[in-house]
Amino acid sequence: xxxxxxxxxxxxxxxxxxxxxxxxxxxxxxxxxxxxxxxxxxxxxxxxxxxxxxxxxxxxxxxxxxxxxxxxxxxxxxxxxxxxxxxxxxxxxxxxxxxxxxxxxxxxxxxxxxxxxxxxxxxxxxxxxxxxxxxxxxxxxxxxxxxxxxxxxxxxxxxxxxxxxxxxxxxxxxxxxxxxxxxxxxxxxxxxxxxxxxxxxxxxxxxxxxxxxxxxxxxxxxxxxxxxxxxxxxxxxxxxxxxxxxxxxxxxxxxxxxxxxxxxxxxxxxxxxxxxxxxxxxxxxxxxxxxxxxxxxxxxxxxxxxxxxxxxxxxxxxxxxxxxxxxxxxxxxxxxxxxxxxxxxxxxxxxxxxxxxxxxxxxxxxxxxxxxxxxxxxxxxxxxxxxxxxxxxxxxxxxxxxxxxxxxxxxxxxxxxxxxxxxxxxxxx
Amino acid sequence: xxxxxxxxxxxxxxxxxxxxxxxxxxxxxxxxxxxxxxxxxxxxxxxxxxxxxxxxxxxxxxxxxxxxxxxxxxxxxxxxxxxxxxxxxxxxxxxxxxxxxxxxxxxxxxxxxxxxxxxxxxxxxxxxx
Numbered sequence: 001x002x003x004x005x006x007x008x009x010x011x012x013x014x015x016x017x018x019x020x021x022x023x024x025x026x027x028x029x030x031x032x033x034x035x036x037x038x039x040x041x042x043x044x045x046x047x048x049x050x051x052x053x054x055x056x057x058x059x060x061x062x063x064x065x066x067x068x069x070x071x072x073x074x075x076x077x078x079x080x081x082x083x084x085x086x087x088x089x090x091x092x093x094x095x096x097x098x099x100x101x102x103x104x105x106x107x108x109x110x111x112x113x114x115x116x117x118x119x120x121x122x123x124x125x126x127x128x129x130x131x132x133x134x135x136x137x138x139x140x141x142x143x144x145x146x147x148x149x150x151x152x153x154x155x156x157x158x159x160x161x162x163x164x165x166x167x168x169x170x171x172x173x174x175x176x177x178x179x180x181x182x183x184x185x186x187x188x189x190x191x192x193x194x195x196x197x198x199x200x201x202x203x204x205x206x207x208x209x210x211x212x213x214x215x216x217x218x219x220x221x222x223x224x225x226x227x228x229x230x231x232x233x234x235x236x237x238x239x240x241x242x243x244x245x246x247x248x249x250x251x252x253x254x255x256x257x258x259x260x261x262x263x264x265x266x267x268x269x270x271x272x273x274x275x276x277x278x279x280x281x282x283x284x285x286x287x288x289x290x291x292x293x294x295x296x297x298x299x300x301x302x303x304x305x306x307x308x309x310x311x312x313x314x315x316x317x318x319x320x321x322x323x324x325x326x327x328x329x330x331x332x333x334x335x336x337x338x339x340x341x342x343x344x345x346x347x348x349x350x351x352x353x354x355x356x357x358x359x360x361x362x363x364x365x366x367x368x369x370x371x372x373x374x375x376x377x378x379x380x381x382x383x384x385x386x387x388x389x390x391x392x393x394x395x396x397x398x399x400x401x402x403x404x405x406x407x408x409x410x411x412x413x414x415x416x417x418x419x420x421x422x423x424x425x426x427x428x429x
Numbered sequence: 430x431x432x433x434x435x436x437x438x439x440x441x442x443x444x445x446x447x448x449x450x451x452x453x454x455x456x457x458x459x460x461x462x463x464x465x466x467x468x469x470x471x472x473x474x475x476x477x478x479x480x481x482x483x484x485x486x487x488x489x490x491x492x493x494x495x496x497x498x499x500x501x502x503x504x505x506x507x508x509x510x511x512x513x514x515x516x517x518x519x520x521x522x523x524x525x526x527x528x529x530x531x532x533x534x535x536x537x538x539x540x541x542x543x544x545x546x547x548x549x550x551x552x553x554x555x556x557x558x
Contacts, residue, residue, distance in 0.1 A: 010443070039444045047558075056554045112523045120522070152438040183435065184504060185497030200433055200502065201529055252437065256528040260520070287438070307523060323523025344548055345449060345458075345509045348517045348525050349485050352509075356552030366447045369509050371556045372548035 007401040008037045009087075009384030011153050012286035012394030013160075022404050027385070034154035040385075046365050046409070047379040054375075066378045067415060070337065071422035073359045073376075077335035079311065080105040083324045084341030086291035087364075088380075089389025090398070092412035093290075093297040096339060097308070099420045101301075102427060106309045106333065108324040109294035110341050117255040118284045119295065119305050120319055121264035128271050130247075130281045131395045132159075137166035138279075141243035143179045145267065146203065146253020147285045150187035153394075156285070161247070162191070177239060181206070182253060194236060201258040202226025206233070207266040213237040214273045241277045248282040255284075286394035288341070290383075293392035328354045338362040339412060344369030363415055378415055381407040389413070430471055432463075432503045434483065434511065434530040442506040449544055450557065458508035459488075459541045461534070462495035467503075473536050480537035483514025483530050488547070489539045503534065509547045 006018040021029035027041040050066035051058050074080050082100050085093050100107035142161045149156040157163055162178050169175045180192035189195045198206050209225040214237050223230050240246055254263040274280035286292045295305035302308045304317035327333050328351035344352055356373040363378045371377055381387035386407035392398050445454035473492040481490050488510050505511040515530050545555035
């Protein structure tokens with residue numbers, strides 16, 4: 001059976017035009033998907049049943065036992081950390097925040113090691129963004145700053161920018177100019193009309209120089225700024241001012257480099273400056289599928305997008321203190337529930353060492369690096385493949401995903417609701 | 430010799446991300462991409478093992494030439510190998526220095542660890558099922 005208009009559950013593009021062929025409980029073919037989508041849908045490497053580790057021995061356990069154990073661990077902890085949330089549905093994220101409130105726990109999502117600094121900058125100066133549909137139909141100048149969409153978001157250029165014809169751009173490949181800013185050559189920089197190669201850590205200076213030129217203070221700009229020539233900076237500023245609609249997309253090259261949130265703030269203020277001349281927007285290249293949704297769901301329940309600490313009985317947010325890496329490096333949490341993410345692979349070693357030293361429970365469909373650090377793992381259905389649910393695209397558009405075949409696994413939401421019920425019963429009214 | 434370590438996504442890393450016990454994921458996550466001239470100066474053959482030491486520790490990776498990198502810069506895809514040597518310092522932002530960690534690289538005959546061995550060195554225990 002072929003299912004049309006399937007939403008891809010891998011990256012933040014949430015491509016919605018896939019055709020997936022299903023046979024029984026297996027996907028046997030994917031049309032329109034990129035390499036990442038092919039691997040996601042065709043992959044058949046699920047953990048078969050819940051597993052628990054005692055010392056060096058792993059044993060299979062029932063779902064009932066696993067859920068009871070998870071609830072007990074969380075109830076007995078003084079400072080539990082609930083981390084992850086990006087690879088699952090909004091419904092599960094919602095239960096997660098309520099569980100955190102009930103427990104007085106800290107809840108953080110993967111934006112903490114992704115676009116967390118972007119959110120901090122947006123909280124400072126706002127977000128002049130737009131939907132990807134606007135970009136597709138109107139943008140004649142694209143700037144990819146500190147990102148490599150061909151590897152990380154393989155269809156971003158073909159669905160929304162370089163190769164996508166739009167309502168006002170009938171021949172996109174010729175009508176759109178593409179600028180790539182990076183410290184290294186990538187597949188994406190190779191197809192750019194203009195490649196700005198900057199020295200590592202030089203983003204803030206280059207952004208400041210461009211702001212000065214756009215503001216009419218170009219005489220202040222020296223011959224070279226962080227490895228970029230004055231001539232190229234002026235040429236790029238002219239390209240930006242001459243555009244009818246410019247769109248900046250930025251990646252972790254800005255959020256993880258020295259300056260972090262201040263880099264993003266500077267980029268947003270450059271965007272604001274360019275809006276004195278023409279229409280310009282800026283948006284983060286959100287990576288991990290529904291990570292944008294985790295920010296939305298956390299915010300509409302707690303008021304804060306990530307790193308929310310309920311220990312005081314109210315929601316408290318302070319990146320650098322209540323963020324997962326900082327809590328783990330201080331050895332502060334005494335239990336951790338990991339949902340739909342893999343801190344074992346993506347957190348610094350010392351954080352992993354603390355995860356291994358406390359009862360760490362993982363809810364995830366696959367064996368990953370965190371599995372080896374955990375004491376319990378509960379496999380679940382994959383939202384968008386064998387579970388339906390809501391996810392947010394990188395531009396903040398919520399999209400309902402479907403289940404392609406009946407699952408033999410429970411969903412994240414079902415597992416979390418059962419854990420919540422036990423915790424609520426024990427905590428009392 | 431000292432280098433500046435940059436990490437980020439690669440399409441191969443993304444492809445194998447749900448098979449982290451697989452040789453394919455381990456190969457990609459342990460590939461240390463370097464400027465070919467740097468490799469020549471250090472006497473590192475293509476695909477030979479290198480010992481990379483950062484602020485949090487040492488890990489063995491595989492030297493892979495990449496002409497698109499400038500001298501003095503190396504690139505490793507995000508994952509447990511890069512994270513084995515990156516500091517937890519976030520400068521009050523929640524975000525470690527995933528793109529600007531200074532590392533020392535020397536040739537080595539030591540072998541590249543399995544993912545579960547890296548996790549065992551942190552106090553975990555392997556699940557091979």
